[in-house]
Every structure is written in structure tokens, then in C-alpha cells.
Amino acid sequence: MLNPMSSRQLDRGAAEAISKSWPILVLSGLVSVVVGVLILSIRWTVSDLALFVAIFFIVRGAFQMLALPIDGSGRSWNLFAGGVQLAVGVAFVAWPTVSLLTLAIFIGAWVIVAGIFDVSGAISRREQVKLWWLFLIGGIIEIALGLVLLDRPDLSLALAIAIAGVWAVVAGAVQIAVGFELKHLPSRVGPG
Secondary structure, three states, rough: OOOOOOOOOHHHHHHHHHOOOOOHHHHHHHHHHHHHHHHHHHOOOOHHHHHHHHHHHHHHHHHHHOOOOOOOOOOOHHHHHHHHHHHHHHHHHHHHOOHHHHHHHHHHHHHHHHHHHHHHHHHHHOOOOOOOOHHHHHHHHHHHHHHHHHHHOOOHHHHHHHHHHHHHHHHHHHHHHHHHHHOOOHHHHEEE
């Protein structure tokens, strides 16, 4: 994730530290893609989908907290964003009688928040991060998917599943691409 609040320039030392966390980002992306495919390919009940999404949020939040921000900013941004995602997952697990309306609102709100983080981070860090445009496109897609869920929280379970699955696949694909880019980050940053 990119920190839209940071103005820190990425130097070679920071690039080397960040590049060491590329496997975490790729693994998180692979988990997201697999989860997205599973969400799209299984016939879900509301309670089963809520539990599956809750576990996904917990795992994704933990990955977020483990990864270093790819723009060289402090860890606090990833700890905050990952902690919020983890807390939402725990709330879903603790609330076993969630309704489709509640599920759609929670997923829609989180997807919009994630999209806003990605868009604002991409715009503010476009000079420092080569793949900023990938975050921008992914963020716009996330915002659009979240708005559909919040605009129509009463929609069918099938549409809620489709949106959650597409979001997981898109977010995972962005993470995988950026993870492999991070692997080679030190060679793309000047000495410093």
C-alpha cells in the first residue's frame, strides 16, 4: 500500500529494505486471487460467505501489517490499514447472524476505503513509485465496486458475491505485479 500522507523520498537503503518484503506482497496477492476465484465459483449462503470474507479480511489484514509500505514511508500506515481490516474481519466472525444487507454495507465500505487509499497514494506518490498507475486503476475499480454495493445494499447475494470476488481478484493481481516489481526495486533506485 502507498501512504498518501508521506513525502519521504525513496533512497537505495529504503529500497533494499522494502524489496526484502516482496514475497509477503506476492503471497498476499496469490491468496487474494485464490479467494476471489473461490468466492466466484462456490454457491454461498449469506452466513458462509460472511465467515469466508471475515477470514479473508483477517488474513489480508495480517499480511498488510507484515509488509513494509512500498513507498518507503513508516510502518504506521500499513499497521493502521491492516489493523482496521483485521478488526473488520474479527467483527464479522464475532457477529455470526450477519444479514445480506450488513454484509454488503461492510464489504462496500471497506472496498471504497481501500480504493481511496490506493488512488490517493498513487497520485501523491507517482514520482517515487513506478507502478503508481496500477494502484490508480485498481483503486478506481475498488471505489466503483464499493459504490455499487453501497448504492444497492439490498441486492441479491449473487451480485454481492460477484463484486467481492472481482475485488479480491483485482486487488490480488495488483499485489502480485507490485510484489515482483519490488523484488528489483534496489536496482532501479540511485545510490544514496
